Amino acid sequence: MKFSKNFLFGAASAAYQIEGAWNQDGKGMSNWDEFSKIPEKTFQNTNGDVAIDHYNRYKEDIALMAEMGLESYRFSISWSRIYPQGHGEINLKGIEFYNNLIDECLKYGIVPFVTLYHWDLPLTLEKEGGWLNKRTSDAFVKYAKTCFECFGDRVKNFITFNETIVFCGHGYLSGTHPPGIVGDIKKYFQAIHNVFYSHARAVIEYKKLNQYGEIGISNVFSPAFPVNNLEDNVFAAKHANEYGTHWFYDPILLGEYPEYVINDLKRSGNLPDWTTEELSTLKTAAPLNDFMGLNYYQPTRVEKIIGNFEKIEATRENSTGSPGNPSFDGVYRSVKMDDKVYTKWDWEISPEGFLQGLNMLKERYGQIKLYITENGLGDEDPIIEGEICDVPRINFIKTHLKAVKEAISNGIHIRGYFAWSVIDLLSWLNGYKKQYGFIYVDHKNNLERKKKMSFYWYKFIIESRGEQL
Ligand code: BGP
Numbered sequence: 001m002k003f004s005k006n007f008l009f010g011a012a013s014a015a016y017q018i019e020g021a022w023n024q025d026g027k028g029m030s031n032w033d034e035f036s037k038i039p040e041k042t043f044q045n046t047n048g049d050v051a052i053d054h055y056n057r058y059k060e061d062i063a064l065m066a067e068m069g070l071e072s073y074r075f076s077i078s079w080s081r082i083y084p085q086g087h088g089e090i091n092l093k094g095i096e097f098y099n100n101l102i103d104e105c106l107k108y109g110i111v112p113f114v115t116l117y118h119w120d121l122p123l124t125l126e127k128e129g130g131w132l133n134k135r136t137s138d139a140f141v142k143y144a145k146t147c148f149e150c151f152g153d154r155v156k157n158f159i160t161f162n163e164t165i166v167f168c169g170h171g172y173l174s175g176t177h178p179p180g181i182v183g184d185i186k187k188y189f190q191a192i193h194n195v196f197y198s199h200a201r202a203v204i205e206y207k208k209l210n211q212y213g214e215i216g217i218s219n220v221f222s223p224a225f226p227v228n229n230l231e232d233n234v235f236a237a238k239h240a241n242e243y244g245t246h247w248f249y250d251p252i253l254l255g256e257y258p259e260y261v262i263n264d265l266k267r268s269g270n271l272p273d274w275t276t277e278e279l280s281t282l283k284t285a286a287p288l289n290d291f292m293g294l295n296y297y298q299p300t301r302v303e304k305i306i307g308n309f310e311k312i313e314a315t316r317e318n319s320t321g322s323p324g325n326p327s328f329d330g331v332y333r334s335v336k337m338d339d340k341v342y343t344k345w346d347w348e349i350s351p352e353g354f355l356q357g358l359n360m361l362k363e364r365y366g367q368i369k370l371y372i373t374e375n376g377l378g379d380e381d382p383i384i385e386g387e388i389c390d391v392p393r394i395n396f397i398k399t400h401l402k403a404v405k406e407a408i409s410n411g412i413h414i415r416g417y418f419a420w421s422v423i424d425l426l427s428w429l430n431g432y433k434k435q436y437g438f439i440y441v442d443h444k445n446n447l448e449r450k451k452k453m454s455f456y457w458y459k460f461i462i463e464s465r466g467e468q469l
Contacts, residue, residue, distance in 0.1 A: 001405060002465040008111060008416030009462045010072035011065070011438065012374055014118035014162065016048045017425040019078060021055035025093035028084025030120035031130070031178035041176070041316065043431035051426050052441045058101050060449065064439055065422060066108035068455055069462040073110050074373060074418045075101070076118035076162065079143055086122035087139040095150050102154050113373075113418070114151065115159040115218065116144055116202070119167045119177070119428075130179055131168065131191035137198040144202040148209055156213035158206065159293055159373065160199045163220045165248055168192045173328050174314035176429065182314060185328060186270045193272035196251045200285035207288050218293030218373040219248050223357030224300040227335050232304040236332035240302050243327070246364070253365050255286030264329075291415070292365075293373035296400075297321070299353030301340070302332045320429050322346030345378055345434060349396060351403040358407045358414075369413050375400050376420035378427070378434040381452065388440045388452040397454070401461070402469050419458070423449070 003009070016032050023029075036047035054061055065073055079086070081094030105112045117140070125136050144160065152158075170177030172188040181187060199217055206215045224240035226233035246258040256279070265271040301323065309330035312318065318325060322345060323334040336342065341349045354375075361368075377396035382389050397419055408414055424437035432443055438455040442448040461469065 001409065002467045003405070003408075005465075006415065007465075008072040008113075008371075008418075009070065009458075009466075010074055010111075010113060010416055010418040011070055011422035011458075012074035012113075012418040012420050013054070013422050013425055014076045014115065015078035015081075016051070016118070016120045017421075017428070018052050018054040018075075018423065020049060020051040020053040022049045024055060025081075025097065026084060026091040027078065027094065028080035028086070028091075029123040030078065030080045031123055031126040032120045034123055034126075035178040035180065038180075041180075043316065043427070043429055043433065046426060046431035048426050050447075052423065053447055054423075055097065057447070057449075059104055061423060061439075062101075062104045062108065062110065064449060064451070064455075065110060067459075068438060068451075069459045070110055070422070071462065072113050072157075072416060072418070073105055073422065074113040074115065074159070076115035077147060078120055079117065080120065080122040082146060083122060083139070083143055086125035086128075086136075087142060090146065098151060102151055106154060111157065112155050113157045113159070113371075113416075114147070114155045115162050116140075116147055117160065118162040121178070126179055131171075131194050132187055134194060137194055137201065140198040141201045141205060145205050148206055148211060152206075152209065152211040152213060156211070158213065158215045159218050160202050160215065161195055162218045162373075163295055164192055164195050164217075165220050165244065168195065170319060174319045176314060176316055176319040183328075185268070188328075189265060189270050190272045192247070193274055193278070197274075197278045197281060199252065200281045203285040203288050204281070214290035216289055216291035216293055216369075216371070217252055218295055219252075221245075221294035221296040221357060221361075222298060222300050223353065223360055224302050225353065225356070227301050227303045227337060232306070233302065236302045236304040239331050240300060240327065241360075243329075244300065249292070249361075249365065251282050251286075252289055253286060253292065253368060255283035268329075291369040291371055293371045295374035295420070296354050296357070296372060297375065298348040299350050299357060301335045301337050301348070303335050304332050305330055316429050320345060323348070343378060344380060345430070347378070349377075349399075351399040354400060355403045355407055358403075358412050359410070362410075362412055367411075367413055369415055371416045371418065372404060372414060373418050374420040375417065376436045378430070378436050380433060381435050381440065388450060390435075390452045390454045393436075393452075393454045394457045397458070398461075398469055401466055405466065405469060
């Protein structure tokens with residue numbers, strides 16, 4: 001089977017991780033511009049001040065993407081380039097940059113797939129309470145409308161938010177992303193709700209403009225499975241899916257939060273402070289949502305915690321997605337299993353879990369349009385005689401694309417696949433050491449770009465529409 005002509009083969013990035021130029025052309029400070037400078041917050045104190053300087057080298061990068069035959073490029077807009085203070089004055093230089101970037105994509109027939117919020121919040125807004133302040137929602141809607149109005153003639157695919165569970169979880173539970181708050185469950189749920197309300201409002205505004213494009217959101221997709229069939233562990237997996245999946249998918253796709261979690265939050269006093277207007281806005285927006293973006297890296301294997309649960313202090317090292325942590329409510333823990341395969345950063349490699357999870361989604365939400373908006377292998381790529389031989393990445397993407405193929409033949413509606421990442425970039429908590437790209441960036445040699453083995457492989461897969469996977 002070949003992937004149909006409608007299926008988009010893409011690759012992704014995010015502004016803070018590639019652009020650099022943190023204070024160029026009128027850009028305001030973002031929360032990450034500040035947070036990454038706090039000693040020990042990031043791996044070897046790396047930050048995105050320069051990143052891979054994509055802001056100044058985008059033409060070269062897009063030309064490489066075109067050479068690879070990329071059909072779509074998912075990138076994010078840095079809010080503080082458009083509104084340096086979050087709201088207020090617009091920065092025309094910021095608009096100009098993204099206009100140029102979009103036009104450069106279109107020059108080669110690359111479909112721009114635009115994320116509005118990939119974690120870099122204007123610092124002024126963070127200081128005013130960030131996602132806990134409902135005025136941030138107003139500012140987001142204004143920013144989103146500006147992007148629709150300025151870019152929507154050429155951009156037909158918008159993603160509002162990237163991975164709400166990650167920036168809220170890291171921001172309010174583990175404290176390893178801005179605003180660096182630790183263990184505040186109430187704030188965690190409040191921030192999530194404010195984000196989803198903002199998403200819903202942006203979707204409604206987008207549809208009013210009749211731009212005949214599509215809008216959705218990208219969520220982490222990490223389906224939970226019990227480590228064995230013991231009743232306790234089966235329960236743990238159900239609990240984990242309610243909190244980690246349904247809480248994030250139901251409000252978008254069904255327009256309401258899952259009862260199971262609501263009941264728990266009522267008991268524990270952690271229910272967000274929401275209004276009936278906000279809840280009805282979620283309901284109104286749900287059917288207007290065009291697609292769901294899934295960021296899949298690994299499943300979660302869980303077991304129930306029996307007896308007392310020892311809280312472990314969150315550190316950068318134990319907050320980077322590897323198993324071993326207890327859930328915030330002490331109900332279950334994620335487990336590294338002997339019979340599974342893991343990356344160097346202890347992320348499980350499981351195309352089977354991907355397929356199984358996709359079937360679970362279909363069961364709960366029916367036929368929805370999906371894009372895989374992130375999937376890829378973080379590795380330290382071997383360099384042999386000057387060539388970047390990232391064979392493990394080829395195998396990773398190959399097996400996951402095969403799972404996508406199988407899912408499509410099972411009637412799951414997947415319209416595109418975006419590898420993370422198009423080019424090596426800054427990992428939020430793992431610096432430049434953890435590589436994901438098809439294109440290598442030489443940090444010892446003026447950030448020179450070099451094609452990896454996977455570059456040629458992906459080019460071939462796109463050309464042959466995955467027939468030989
Ligand atoms: C996702 C983010 C990306 C990217 C990716 C890889 O959660 O949306 O921005 O960072 O994960 O993560 P890491 O760099 O931690 O391996």
